[in-house]
Amino acid sequence: xxRKGKIELKNINKYYGKVKVLDDVNLxxxxxxxxxxxxxSGSGKTTTLRILAGLEELDKGKILFDDLDITNTxxxxxxxxxxxxxxALYPHMTVFENIAFPLKMDKVAKNKISDLVKQSASKVKIExxxxxKPGQLSGGQQQRVALARAVVRQPKIFxxxxxxxxxxxxxxxxxxxxxxxxxxxxxxxxxxxxxxxEEAMTLSNxxxxxxxxxxxxxxxxNEIFNNPKTLQVASFIGNPPMNLLEAEIMNNQLIISGVxxxxxxxxxxxxxxxxxxxxxxxxxxxxxxxxxxxYLIEQLGxxxxxxxxxxxxxxxxxxxxxxxxKENSQVFxxxxxxxxxLFDPETGLRI
Amino acid sequence: MNAxxxxxxxxxxxxxxxxxxxxxxxxxxxxLYLIWSSFQNINLSMPSNDGFAGLExxxxxxxxxxxxxxxxxxxxxxxxxxxxxxxxxxxxxxLVLKIPxxxxxxxxxxxxxxxxxxxVVGLFWRTLMLTPDFGIVDFFTQSIGLGSYAxxxxxxxxxxxxxxxxxxxxTPFAFLVLLASLxxxxxxxxxxxKIDRASALKRFFYITLPLIRPAIxxxxxxxxxIALSAYAAIYAATRGGPGTAxxxxxxxxxxxxxxxxxFGYGSTLAVFILIVTISVAAVLYSIRxxx
Amino acid sequence: xxxxxxxxxxxxLATFIMLIWILxxxxxxxxxxxxxxxxxAYPPNIFFEPTLNNFKDAISGSLSIVSELxxxxxxxxxxxxxxxxxxxxAAYALARLNLFGKKKLGFYVLATQMIPPMGLVxxxxxxxxxxxxxxxxxxxxxxxxxxxxxxxIWLMVSFMEDIPREMEEAAFLDKASRMKTLxxxxxxxxxxxxxxxxxxxxxxxxxxxxxxxxxSGNKVRPVTIAMYNFVSVEQTLWAKLCxxxxxxxxxxxxxxxxxxxxxxxxxxLGAVKGGGxx
Numbered sequence: 001x002x003r004k005g006k007i008e009l010k011n012i013n014k015y016y017g018k019v020k021v022l023d024d025v026n027l028x029x030x031x032x033x034x035x036x037x038x039x040x041s042g043s044g045k046t047t048t049l050r051i052l053a054g055l056e057e058l059d060k061g062k063i064l065f066d067d068l069d070i071t072n073t074x075x076x077x078x079x080x081x082x083x084x085x086x087x088a089l090y091p092h093m094t095v096f097e098n099i100a101f102p103l104k105m106d107k108v109a110k111n112k113i114s115d116l117v118k119q120s121a122s123k124v125k126i127e128x129x130x131x132x133k134p135g136q137l138s139g140g141q142q143q144r145v146a147l148a149r150a151v152v153r154q155p156k157i158f159x160x161x162x163x164x165x166x167x168x169x170x171x172x173x174x175x176x177x178x179x180x181x182x183x184x185x186x187x188x189x190x191x192x193x194x195x196x197x198e199e200a201m202t203l204s205n206x207x208x209x210x211x212x213x214x215x216x217x218x219x220x221x222n223e224i225f226n227n228p229k230t231l232q233v234a235s236f237i238g239n240p241p242m243n244l245l246e247a248e249i250m251n252n253q254l255i256i257s258g259v260x261x262x263x264x265x266x267x268x269x270x271x272x273x274x275x276x277x278x279x280x281x282x283x284x285x286x287x288x289x290x291x292x293x294x295y296l297i298e299q300l301g302x303x304x305x306x307x308x309x310x311x312x313x314x315x316x317x318x319x320x321x322x323x324x325x326k327e328n329s330q331v332f333x334x335x336x337x338x339x340x341x342l343f344d345p346e347t348g349l350r351i
Numbered sequence: 352m353n354a355x356x357x358x359x360x361x362x363x364x365x366x367x368x369x370x371x372x373x374x375x376x377x378x379x380x381x382x383l384y385l386i387w388s389s390f391q392n393i394n395l396s397m398p399s400n401d402g403f404a405g406l407e408x409x410x411x412x413x414x415x416x417x418x419x420x421x422x423x424x425x426x427x428x429x430x431x432x433x434x435x436x437x438x439x440x441x442x443x444x445x446l447v448l449k450i451p452x453x454x455x456x457x458x459x460x461x462x463x464x465x466x467x468x469x470x471v472v473g474l475f476w477r478t479l480m481l482t483p484d485f486g487i488v489d490f491f492t493q494s495i496g497l498g499s500y501a502x503x504x505x506x507x508x509x510x511x512x513x514x515x516x517x518x519x520x521x522t523p524f525a526f527l528v529l530l531a532s533l534x535x536x537x538x539x540x541x542x543x544x545k546i547d548r549a550s551a552l553k554r555f556f557y558i559t560l561p562l563i564r565p566a567i568x569x570x571x572x573x574x575x576x577i578a579l580s581a582y583a584a585i586y587a588a589t590r591g592g593p594g595t596a597x598x599x600x601x602x603x604x605x606x607x608x609x610x611x612x613x614f615g616y617g618s619t620l621a622v623f624i625l626i627v628t629i630s631v632a633a634v635l636y637s638i639r640x641x642x
Numbered sequence: 643x644x645x646x647x648x649x650x651x652x653x654x655l656a657t658f659i660m661l662i663w664i665l666x667x668x669x670x671x672x673x674x675x676x677x678x679x680x681x682x683a684y685p686p687n688i689f690f691e692p693t694l695n696n697f698k699d700a701i702s703g704s705l706s707i708v709s710e711l712x713x714x715x716x717x718x719x720x721x722x723x724x725x726x727x728x729x730x731x732a733a734y735a736l737a738r739l740n741l742f743g744k745k746k747l748g749f750y751v752l753a754t755q756m757i758p759p760m761g762l763v764x765x766x767x768x769x770x771x772x773x774x775x776x777x778x779x780x781x782x783x784x785x786x787x788x789x790x791x792x793x794x795i796w797l798m799v800s801f802m803e804d805i806p807r808e809m810e811e812a813a814f815l816d817k818a819s820r821m822k823t824l825x826x827x828x829x830x831x832x833x834x835x836x837x838x839x840x841x842x843x844x845x846x847x848x849x850x851x852x853x854x855x856x857x858s859g860n861k862v863r864p865v866t867i868a869m870y871n872f873v874s875v876e877q878t879l880w881a882k883l884c885x886x887x888x889x890x891x892x893x894x895x896x897x898x899x900x901x902x903x904x905x906x907x908x909x910x911l912g913a914v915k916g917g918g919x920x
Contacts, residue, residue, distance in 0.1 A: 367731070
């Protein structure tokens with residue numbers, strides 16, 4: 001059997017008692033892909049990962065690795081490696097022994113173990129820590145040990161459960177880059193669970209957005225960003241996330257807060273009320289347009305985020321200009337009508 | 352997942368069976384034998400009577416004045432020692448809490464009464480502490496003018512003495528557990544309370560006590576179990592005397608079985624003790640789970 | 643300065659109380675170093691010429707308790723070994739593995755802890771008597787298992803539950819079998835728990851009296867009944883009694899002092915989160 005690393009999840013359903021935690025999850029992950037499961041807590045992404053690993057049982061459905069049905073096989077026989085959120089390092093063993101453990105369990109010859117461990121350690125730059133115990137390492141170092149232990153077996157499938165969430169912000173950004181490089185050099189199919197959409201966007205080839213146990217959308221980061229299928233997906237991606245405003249259609253015109261949006265004609269008149277999505281970067285303050293009150297200004301140094309109140313809702317505007325605006329003043333907001341997204345208020349689907 | 356969960360089940364059964372087997376043989380079987388004996392007449396001093404007795408023993412028990420006396424005494428004994436242990440232990444723990452640097456010393460000293468064999472404790476107290484005109488306690492009461500007393504041979508004093516002995520040995524347990532519990536409370540709760548202008552007394556009742564409730568409950572459960580099954584220290588100190596003044600149910604059952612060799616009736620008493628112990632445990636555990 | 647003075651006062655007060663508390667123990671040491679005649683002096687003497695005769699008599703001579711010490715040591719050690727061998731795997735199964743009727747088994751183990759010793763000594767006397775196993779080592783050890791095993795299982799389950807599940811999951815993914823996971827991953831991490839269980843099992847077996855007094859005889863005499871060598875109707879050999887008692891208690895006292903952290907951890911289990919040591 002040639003090990004390519006293709007993963008297929010077919011019709012996965014799982015219940016915790018009466019609650020359906022996974023609702024008909026279907027996915028195909030290509031060999032060597034860096035694939036992210038993105039979603040808020042409780043969306044089912046970690047559960048799906050653990051089912052892939054064989055650590056949780058599914059109630060309905062199948063899992064296939066390289067066209068082979070492995071739904072009923074034990075975690076140990078699936079040829080996968082996993083990095084846990086808590087790293088799960090064996091505290092009573094040295095770093096060397098931790099990394100060597102899977103090899104030992106695989107009955108690899110003793111003389112080979114040492115070389116393989118050192119290779120693996122050098123890939124994540126911890127060769128100098130091999131004699132220490134996990135308790136003596138920093139969070140970032142522990143995380144690398146977990147990585148080294150996972151890659152030492154050269155698995156075909158690599159699972160990561162929010163591996164960066166315990167690191168501080170700066171370390172997270174640095175490690176992100178290294179992770180991406182590591183995956184490329186290893187040529188492993190990688191499934192990466194995170195709630196941080198920026199991580200998912202920057203690291204992955206494709207993303208599956210999870211919500212309430214269902215997959216909302218699967219696509220490349222670009223597709224998800226530019227073509228969100230539902231308003232939940234749209235409001236999850238982007239920093240700050242997409243603004244969602246209530247609007248009306250009258251006489252084929254889009255109206256927000258009583259103001260007709262320039263240059264925008266709609267021919268769908270079976271919708272009277274509609275939800276408009278517009279990203280913070282596609283708004284600007286001008287002399288006329290939608291009335292808004294500036295509520296709070298956040299200075300980020302190279303850009304400014306203005307929190308505006310439109311129709312009693314907070315709308316965020318991102319701008320790199322440095323005009324002097326004052327909080328509590330009334331202004332007018334213009335929308336870049338090329339970048340408007342329309343959503344059905346009842347189903348949340350994109351129109 | 353079926354293959355591996357089947358493996359897991361077999362492995363688990365393999366690990367657990369030896370213990371369960373041993374437990375069944377060493378605990379369940381004797382208890383069943385005990386219950387069976389309680390329905391029998393097994394009296395080595397009157398073997399002609401031996402044989403099935405039905406509920407005779409139980410009826411005898413309900414009519415037995417000594418049994419009721421013993422039962423009452425057992426309750427008094429258990430409630431007193433556990434309450435005293437809690438109160439004194441809490442007081443000492445609160446005191447020592449304020450001196451973190453010296454705590455290691457107090458913990459070490461507290462361990463000593465606990466590790467001693469209860470029979471040794473009973474003997475020490477009987478001989479070294481409470482013997483009139485000889486023991487330390489007696490010496491002390493004489494020196495402060497309270498006079499000498501028959502600590503162990505005057506019925507009411509004897510009860511007081513055995514309660515004292517048991518409390519002496521086991522209060523350090525309450526002390527250690529409460530100290531650990533108090534020390535683990537986060538200080539920011541108190542700081543918040545101080546800012547909210549709560550007095551020290553109020554802080555104690557509204558913050559401390561509720562938070563150490565799990566520790567208190569554990570102490571009550573474990574110490575009650577021990578008090579109900581107390582034997583060695585009382586035996587060593589008074590043998591249940593004078594007369595039967597300090598004969599808690601345990602000792603009464605012992606005397607009946609081994610001194611009067613009336614095993615049938617003794618078994619009945621023991622069954623009753625078993626029921627009481629399990630009921631008390633059940634009640635206390637359900638209180639514990641209620642939180 | 644205020645705080646320092648307060649600390650001083652509190653420390654002195656607490657030390658005073660503690661010393662008074664362990665006075666019986668301290669006094670027994672004094673008495674054991676006195677001669678029998680000295681002991682009878684009233685008011686009691688704090689200053690006297692210490693002698694080691696009582697200890698000598700307790701060890702050699704007609705009243706020696708050395709063989710009883712040996713008996714206790716044998717019984718306590720074997721009980722502890724058996725208890726550990728049985729309880730550790732059982733605890734792992736109960737704490738971690740998927741077992742049919744796990745809750746019921748757990749409840750059963752808990753229930754066996756509730757059995758009062760008196761409820762066991764009576765049937766055991768009758769049963770062992772029938773088998774001719776009174777006054778035997780194996781008889782005693784079987785009986786001692788009744789209180790050792792349930793408690794040990796309960797302790798070990800608590801310690802095993804403290805190990806994060808993810809560690810076992812990582813081991814499974816690393817292709818470790820369940821047995822290897824238990825041996826290489828779980829056991830090294832419950833070393834502290836094993837120490838606590840060993841200490842408590844040994845100490846409870848050593849200090850046991852009721853079963854010892856009823857089920858032993860001339861051949862098997864645990865040290866807890868050796869005390870009564872020195873007490874009879876005519877007289878109590880106070881000083882020798884203290885010396886013997888102290889010798890008998892030395893093992894548990896030493897264990898208590900050295901293992902003091904472990905003991906406290908064991909005592910506070912379930913009462914305090916995190917074992918109670920900051």
